[in-house]
Amino acid sequence: MPARNHAQWTAKPPLANDEWIDSRIYSDQEIFEQENERIFKKVWVPVCHESELSKPYDFRTMSIANEPIIVCRGPDNQVRAFLNVCPHRGMLIERRPSGSFLEGQPSGNPKRITCMFHAWQFDMKGNCVYVAREKEGYQDRLCKEEVGLRRLRCEVKFGGFVWVTLDDNPAVSLEDWAGKAFTCLQKSLDAEPLEVFHYHKAIINTNYKLWHDTNSEFYHDFMHYHNRVTGFNDAYFARKNEAFEHGHVVVGTFEVNYQNYEGFESRAALSFPHLPPNQWYMIDMFPGYNFNLRGSALRCDIVTPLGPDKVMIEFRGLGLKRDTPEERQTRINHHNSIWGPFGRNLHEDLIGVAGQGTTMRPGTESRRILHGRQENQTIHDENGMRHYYDEWGRWMNIMPNNPDQTWSERSTASAAVAAAE
Amino acid sequence: MSWTRICKTADVAPNSVKKIWIAGGIPVLVVNYGSGFRVVPPVCPHMEEPLEESGIVASCVLTCTKHLWAWNLMTLEKQGETEKPLKCYEVKEENGELMAFVDGELLYDFDKDDDMDDDAFFKS
Numbered sequence: 001m002p003a004r005n006h007a008q009w010t011a012k013p014p015l016a017n018d019e020w021i022d023s024r025i026y027s028d029q030e031i032f033e034q035e036n037e038r039i040f041k042k043v044w045v046p047v048c049h050e051s052e053l054s055k056p057y058d059f060r061t062m063s064i065a066n067e068p069i070i071v072c073r074g075p076d077n078q079v080r081a082f083l084n085v086c087p088h089r090g091m092l093i094e095r096r097p098s099g100s101f102l103e104g105q106p107s108g109n110p111k112r113i114t115c116m117f118h119a120w121q122f123d124m125k126g127n128c129v130y131v132a133r134e135k136e137g138y139q140d141r142l143c144k145e146e147v148g149l150r151r152l153r154c155e156v157k158f159g160g161f162v163w164v165t166l167d168d169n170p171a172v173s174l175e176d177w178a179g180k181a182f183t184c185l186q187k188s189l190d191a192e193p194l195e196v197f198h199y200h201k202a203i204i205n206t207n208y209k210l211w212h213d214t215n216s217e218f219y220h221d222f223m224h225y226h227n228r229v230t231g232f233n234d235a236y237f238a239r240k241n242e243a244f245e246h247g248h249v250v251v252g253t254f255e256v257n258y259q260n261y262e263g264f265e266s267r268a269a270l271s272f273p274h275l276p277p278n279q280w281y282m283i284d285m286f287p288g289y290n291f292n293l294r295g296s297a298l299r300c301d302i303v304t305p306l307g308p309d310k311v312m313i314e315f316r317g318l319g320l321k322r323d324t325p326e327e328r329q330t331r332i333n334h335h336n337s338i339w340g341p342f343g344r345n346l347h348e349d350l351i352g353v354a355g356q357g358t359t360m361r362p363g364t365e366s367r368r369i370l371h372g373r374q375e376n377q378t379i380h381d382e383n384g385m386r387h388y389y390d391e392w393g394r395w396m397n398i399m400p401n402n403p404d405q406t407w408s409e410r411s412t413a414s415a416a417v418a419a420a421e
Numbered sequence: 422m423s424w425t426r427i428c429k430t431a432d433v434a435p436n437s438v439k440k441i442w443i444a445g446g447i448p449v450l451v452v453n454y455g456s457g458f459r460v461v462p463p464v465c466p467h468m469e470e471p472l473e474e475s476g477i478v479a480s481c482v483l484t485c486t487k488h489l490w491a492w493n494l495m496t497l498e499k500q501g502e503t504e505k506p507l508k509c510y511e512v513k514e515e516n517g518e519l520m521a522f523v524d525g526e527l528l529y530d531f532d533k534d535d536d537m538d539d540d541a542f543f544k545s
Contacts (some may be wrong), residue, residue: 109468109487111531121468123531130468130488135502153543168543 010365017401018386018410019372024403025206026360026369031396031403032308039287039395040065046161046172046289046302047071050079051195053162057102057111059122061094061353063304064166070113072101072156074124079155081164082126086115087147093122113149126151143177152324158182159189159291159298159318172246181248184281185293191273194298198317198334200341204350206286206357208303208311209392214349215282215290215301216241216249216388218379223348240377240386247286247391249384253279267295267334270327272320284384286391297335309361315339315346360382424460427451427460427512427519438483440473447526449510451519454481454494460512465490466505466529478509483507 013020022374025031048071059072059141068084086093093115101111101124108114112121112129113243121130126149129245131137134144142380155163155174163174169176182189214220218239226301235254240248255278268277270295275281283291288303298318305311308336317335319328339346377382389400390410399405425444432483433439440450440463447516449474450463464471465485473486482500484491499506508529510521514526 104470109470111469153539153541 010368013368013370013372015039015370015372016265016411017399019370019382021369021371021389021400022403023360023364023369024369024396025306025384025392025400026210026356027362027364027366028403029308029362031398032305034396034398035287035305036065038221038397039127039392041067041166041307042170042288042395044155044163044165044177046300047081047159047164048162048234049196049300049318050156050160050162051193051318051321051379052098052199053079055102056099057100058098059094059101059113061096064164064238067166068092069164071164072113072124072200079154079156080125081152081162082113082122083150085150086117086120086343087149088115088118088120088130088131091115091117120147122149134401158186160194161291161300175248178248178285181244181246181250181285182291184250184253185283185291186275188272188281188293189298193321194318195323196318197328198335198340199315201312201314202350203306203310203312204354204357205306205309205361206311207308207360208305209388210353210356211301211303211311211349212284212288212290213385214353215292216284216384217382218251219373220349220352221242221381222276224345226344237378237380241340241379241381242377243383243387247388249284249387251282251379251384253281253286255279267297270296270330270334272296272298272326282337284388286388287395292339294338295334297331297339299335299339309357407415423500423523424513424520427521427522430458430514430517430519433458433519436478438473438476438478440471443521445523445526447523449521450476451474452478452483452494454478456481457495458512458514458519459483459494459507460510460519462508462527462529464529466507467503469529469531486520 017201042325042341046058046062049229052060053073056073056075056077059070061070063069063224069081070084071079071081073079084093093113104110107116114121119132128144128147131144152397153165157163157174239252239254242252244250266278273279278295280294290301295317300316302314303311319331336343338344371382371385373380373382377383393400393407397407427443428441428451431449435453435455438450438452440448442448448463450461452459452461463472464470467488467490469485470485472485475485477484477486481494482491483494490503493500497507508527510523512519512521
């Protein structure tokens with residue numbers, strides 16, 4: 001194949017219009033801001049796991065679409081979410097990433113969420129319980145009953161993850177939005193309480209969708225050299241990407257043959273409840289969450305887009321809460337050997353998306369990104385990504401391969417193949 | 422339900438407070454206001470502040486220094502902006518021992534019971 005000149009390089013590829021993407025959707029500031037408005041302020045987001053707030057008055061802070069969020073566990077054991085913004089002067093109320101309100105702080109009262117700025121206080125249900133010099137300043141014009149926190153919809157579901165949405169009236173319930181995609185793992189994740197044993201985050205100069213793409217196809221096994229040369233069998237490649245409504249994709253199970261993995265041991269003894277020994281399921285959720293159960297350890301990635309070319313990815317590893325210290329250490333070893341920061345996959349995946357991020361920085365010319373592999377929906381097929389960008393186009397009302405056009409259902413690749421025949 | 426020994430009266434200096442765990446695992450605050458003693462729950466009824474840290478006793482008045490709720494210790498009258506009464510165990514002194522009549526732990530009602538059905542909350 002000869003090299004191409006500029007006109008050839010920028011020409012439309014000879015593929016159906018769901019089989020390629022215009023890279024502007026990975027680099028354009030305006031599209032990024034629309035994604036926050038149209039997608040991230042509307043969807044359910046798994047912001048953390050309930051084991052990270054295990055005791056009453058524990059809290060964690062995070063953000064969704066730039067909006068600061070605080071999640072806390074009340075004395076009634078209920079987990080609730082609020083906007084982490086003081087109703088008085090808009091101060092960020094809680095500045096720590098996590099902690100407990102049980103004990104007092106120099107400028108915070110025990111069992112209260114206290115804004116350090118003017119000492120307004122809120123309880124674990126978001127009620128305002130104290131306004132400093134309330135009567136003197138507001139007389140009878142404003143009282144604390146009128147200045148509670150903004151409470152957000154929050155559910156603990158699907159293995160104990162804490163799901164929050166900024167939309168008080170979401171188009172679909174969490175159950176309807178995610179339930180079908182989670183069916184394959186529900187028995188394993190809900191059999192007994194889980195616990196986070198690993199957390200790290202990476203801030204990568206790339207677009208969040210490119211990370212989700214990497215989680216959505218296994219064709220990049222060519223990058224995972226050690227994976228590729230050891231351990232794989234025909235069943236590995238025969239797995240299929242199964243599409244679910246709302247843009248989610250599930251990669252079906254197969255039995256991992258750890259005997260062939262150099263330096264690895266079987267996960268059978270510590271497999272999650274109801275999971276056949278050494279099996280592996282993965283759920284890719286729109287718009288950027290990944291749940292990956294590989295025998296003895298569950299991995300969860302959550303993206304927080306920070307800009308068109310910047311994403312924070314939080315990685316969590318989970319085991320069973322009842323693990324003995326020995327079992328837990330084994331799970332940690334299993335998790336880290338594949339998925340830890342120095343494991344055998346993760347840094348390679350990050351090299352991949354960082355490289356894409358480099359070539360698609362804001363200001364670079366728009367490129368054609370190909371999603372056209374057709375391999376009977378097996379894991380080297382790019383049908384999962386095509387399914388994802390259909391959903392993205394609907395939410396955004398933008399054609400992924402031409403951001404200047406409004407969304408219309410894309411001609412599918414299978415139709416194009418049929419027409420060619 | 423009985424008279425319970427709390428401490429020696431000499432254990433708590435005049436115009437001071439001391440937190441003590443008594444039989445049954447109940448925490449109490451002993452308040453010596455000079456001319457007598459009070460035995461009260463160890464938290465301020467306002468914001469659950471620990472009174473062993475925030476409470477001061479002067480001129481027969483217990484003041485929580487966090488938000489200045491205060492009570493006259495002789496009459497138990499609320500002072501200034503104080504909105505809730507101070508709960509007290511009945512006390513007596515016997516042979517240098519301070520005794521209190523304890524029929525279960527005295528607790529304040531801090532959490533408003535206003536939990537609404539989530540869905541209704543977000544639709545209202």
